Amino acid sequence: MRLGGIKKLVEGTADPAFAIDPNGLIAAWNRSASELFGISEREAVGRFCSEVVHGIDECGRACEKDCFIQQQARNHQPLKSYDIQVSARGEQRWCNVSVLIVEAAESNSPYTIHIARPADLQKRFELLMRDFVVSETNLPAINVGEILSAKRTPTNFTDLSKRETEILRLVAKGETTAKIAADLFISKTTVNNHVKHILRKLGAHTRLEAVRRAEQARLI
Numbered sequence: 072m073r074l075g076g077i078k079k080l081v082e083g084t085a086d087p088a089f090a091i092d093p094n095g096l097i098a099a100w101n102r103s104a105s106e107l108f109g110i111s112e113r114e115a116v117g118r119f120c121s122e123v124v125h126g127i128d129e130c131g132r133a134c135e136k137d138c139f140i141q142q143q144a145r146n147h148q149p150l151k152s153y154d155i156q157v158s159a160r161g162e163q164r165w166c167n168v169s170v171l172i173v174e175a176a177e178s179n180s181p182y183t184i185h186i187a188r189p190a191d192l193q194k195r196f197e198l199l200m201r202d203f204v205v206s207e208t209n210l211p212a213i214n215v216g217e218i219l220s221a222k223r224t225p226t227n228f229t230d231l232s233k234r235e236t237e238i239l240r241l242v243a244k245g246e247t248t249a250k251i252a253a254d255l256f257i258s259k260t261t262v263n264n265h266v267k268h269i270l271r272k273l274g275a276h277t278r279l280e281a282v283r284r285a286e287q288a289r290l291i
Contacts, residue, residue: 073176074098080173080184087166087187090173093145093180095119095136107187109160120185125158128224130284132274139228144172144183154190154223164191167223226288229272238265240291243282 081088081099087107090099100115108115108123115123121134134155143150150170156163171184231239241251248266252259266278275281285291 072173074182077173077175077182077184080171084186087189089115089120089185091120091141091183091185093141093175093178093182095121095138095141097123098182099184104187107159107166107189108157124155126155127163128153128155128226130224130226130287131280132224132226132284134225135274139225139230140170140183142230143228144170145180147172147181150183150228152223153225153227155225157187164189166190224288226273226284226290229285229288229290231269231272231285231290235265235269235272236291238262239269239282239285242266242278243286243291 077090078099081090081101084101085103087104088101089097089104092098097115097118097120100110100112102112104115105111110123119136120126121136121138124134126134140150150172152167152169154165154167156165166187167190168188169186171186173182173184175182237255238251241254246254248259248262252262255262266281270276270278270281273281273284275284282291
């Protein structure tokens with residue numbers, strides 16, 4: 072499909088929608104998206120999605136230029152809808168976003184069409200109920216963990232390797248770099264390199280932040 076056809080698809084829905092090219096730049100932006108985000112098509116097209124929507128998922132992970140949505144699309148892997156908090160006219164609002172992968176005639180990599188459906192009241196109610204249940208009941212830890220876990224978030228798409236998952240589980244237990252290296256029969260430099268990759272993949276700045284996001288997304 073050519074870009075003109077992709078633009079027609081975006082314009083053909085009454086829901087807020089936009090298309091992202093293989094480089095992560097907005098290529099199409101419909102009227103409903105302008106109404107939701109308060110940004111015109113002229114202002115949005117040609118910019119990175121992360122610079123326009125300023126999304127943050129349930130795990131506290133912010134949108135980035137080469138996000139996992141784009142990475143999954145490049146691998147032609149179907150994408151589930153996800154919940155994300157966006158900046159809409161200066162306010163933080165929750166949306167549920169569906170993603171379509173569209174093969175483009177002029178590129179070897181696909182475009183992605185994002186259709187956003189405002190879900191602010193529903194999401195806020197869901198989070199309030201979760202917090203209430205956690206604070207007012209004596210549920211076992213495993214049940215609390217399931218309530219706290221984020222099931223529809225881009226962080227769920229994080230592709231940690233088997234070794235990275237193994238190391239992150241040890242980090243979650245409070246093990247030091249030296250102890251992890253000894254347990255896995257690898258060098259401390261190798262452990263630190265794995266940790267750097269984990270932090271990058273999870274968009275985290277510290278080990279604690281990485282553990283928290285991975286636990287919320289049920290990656291460990």
